[in-house]
Amino acid sequence: MSENIDLLVKGWYVVTMNPTRDIIHDGAVAIRDGNIVAVGKTSQLEAQYSATETVGGDHFVVTPGLINSHIHVTGEPLTRGYVPDDTPFEENVFMWLCPLYSVYTAAEERLSGQLAAVEMLKSGTTTFLEAGTIRFLDEVVDGLTEVGIRGRVGQWVWDLPPEPDVYKQDTDEAIAKIQSQLERFPASDDSRISAWSLLVGHTTASDPLWRAARELATENNVGMSFHMSPAKLDPEGFVDEFGHRPMVHLAELGVLGPDVAMTHCVQVDDQELKIMAETGAHVAHCPTTALKVSYGVTQVGKMPEMVQSGINLGIGTDGNNASNYSDLMRATYLVAGLFKDGRQDPQMFPAEKAYEMATLGGAELMQMSDQIGSLEVGKKADVVVHDTDRPEWRPLLNVMNQLVWSADGRGVHTVIVDGKKVVEAGKMLTVDEDRMWANAQQSGEAITLRSGLPDKSKYPVL
Numbered sequence: 001m002s003e004n005i006d007l008l009v010k011g012w013y014v015v016t017m018n019p020t021r022d023i024i025h026d027g028a029v030a031i032r033d034g035n036i037v038a039v040g041k042t043s044q045l046e047a048q049y050s051a052t053e054t055v056g057g058d059h060f061v062v063t064p065g066l067i068n069s070h071i072h073v074t075g076e077p078l079t080r081g082y083v084p085d086d087t088p089f090e091e092n093v094f095m096w097l098c099p100l101y102s103v104y105t106a107a108e109e110r111l112s113g114q115l116a117a118v119e120m121l122k123s124g125t126t127t128f129l130e131a132g133t134i135r136f137l138d139e140v141v142d143g144l145t146e147v148g149i150r151g152r153v154g155q156w157v158w159d160l161p162p163e164p165d166v167y168k169q170d171t172d173e174a175i176a177k178i179q180s181q182l183e184r185f186p187a188s189d190d191s192r193i194s195a196w197s198l199l200v201g202h203t204t205a206s207d208p209l210w211r212a213a214r215e216l217a218t219e220n221n222v223g224m225s226f227h228m229s230p231a232k233l234d235p236e237g238f239v240d241e242f243g244h245r246p247m248v249h250l251a252e253l254g255v256l257g258p259d260v261a262m263t264h265c266v267q268v269d270d271q272e273l274k275i276m277a278e279t280g281a282h283v284a285h286c287p288t289t290a291l292k293v294s295y296g297v298t299q300v301g302k303m304p305e306m307v308q309s310g311i312n313l314g315i316g317t318d319g320n321n322a323s324n325y326s327d328l329m330r331a332t333y334l335v336a337g338l339f340k341d342g343r344q345d346p347q348m349f350p351a352e353k354a355y356e357m358a359t360l361g362g363a364e365l366m367q368m369s370d371q372i373g374s375l376e377v378g379k380k381a382d383v384v385v386h387d388t389d390r391p392e393w394r395p396l397l398n399v400m401n402q403l404v405w406s407a408d409g410r411g412v413h414t415v416i417v418d419g420k421k422v423v424e425a426g427k428m429l430t431v432d433e434d435r436m437w438a439n440a441q442q443s444g445e446a447i448t449l450r451s452g453l454p455d456k457s458k459y460p461v462l
């Protein structure tokens with residue numbers, strides 16, 4: 001008698017990302033009640049199990065769902081590409097991004113979150129860590145839940161900047177926001193979307209807010225995340241205010257720890273790197289943002305030294321005006337390549353290491369190593385099926401090189417989250433795509449018009 005399962009996912013190759021990094025030729029993944037119950041040779045699993053449904057087959061590569069360690073699901077997806085690509089960091093953030101974020105309505109933020117989730121799912125990302133810049137959290141969580149992605153989210157929390165008006169909040173209000181979101185969206189094993197203790201970060205939080213956010217993360221047993229030191233502005237701000245650099249100050253406040261994920265960390269010095277390694281903090285490396293906003297990541301970035309010091313790195317795609325796509329496979333490709341060139345050393349970030357960052361690294365950064373990041377028995381069934389009947393996938397001679405250097409999200413065929421299919425044959429099963437494209441276009445045009453910001457397209461549109 002064979003055992004019943006819900007789903008059998010079959011592949012030409014199954015990339016497990018298990019501790020020995022086994023790639024199973026003619027392999028399969030057995031799924032029951034949202035969890036992985038077996039991974040092995042297709043012939044063995046077919047003999048052992050009777051599946052309600054079978055997906056994949058002999059021209060598919062099966063991988064774990066990717067984990068996007070930093071993304072703004074609101075504010076930017078519906079204004080993607082409106083910000084010119086030649087604006088320096090300060091102008092980019094304060095003259096463009098903040099005003100654009102601030103004119104979104106609740107319905108637009110909900111749609112924005114859904115568009116971001118759809119882009120991630122269709123390119124093989126099943127879990128994300130949001131940047132902490134949502135304004136209408138309830139609506140966004142509702143929209144994300146409908147799409148069926150896994151994520152950790154939070155509201156826009158800071159207490160120092162005086163504008164834009166809609167984000168103005170004093171320290172007590174800021175702390176109350178974090179407290180409230182952790183109560184409304186608590187983490188549990190079956191909640192796909194829940195809240196973390198998130199701050200915008202940079203130089204936008206007072207010491208009392210840093211401490212409170214830290215305490216709330218500990219009390220609620222959730223992670224903490226914030227932006228830090230993409231450009232020189234942050235270290236210069238901390239040195240001016242406190243006489244030392246950001247990591248020194250944050251360590252003194254007791255903020256840093258193994259449940260902290262910091263985004264960017266391009267402009268860190270050796271002392272800061274040591275502190276980061278000692279405290280066990282994680283880094284979300286966002287290569288596209290660094291390229292587009294000129295952070296100098298290949299010149300001064302210490303990502304290779306972070307890896308050598310044992311700091312865990314995940315990969316993020318950030319906002320759609322700093323990195324105009326949310327396809328983590330494209331960002332993983334950049335991670336594999338940037339430091340090979342920057343250090344003139346082909347040993348930097350092998351394809352396998354870059355892919356580890358997009359899966360296991362992201363899982364560790366999100367405090368979810370026991371649940372996601374690999375295809376192993378007992379983990380959640382977050383599975384991606386890539387179609388290899390495509391030009392960039394053939395010939396298939398080295399799976400990991402193909403995944404990182406040749407393929408991108410276009411080849412993603414089927415995506416399963418929590419054992420449920422959300423993408424099939426490249427199409428969303430949970431949302432009406434045609435309606436989404438039309439709504440996104442209409443909303444994007446309305447938001448940019450409402451912002452009063454100029455259209456800076458350089459070519460004449462006739």
Ligand SMILES: [Zn+2]
Binds near residue numbers: 070131227318319
């Ligand atoms: Zn960001």
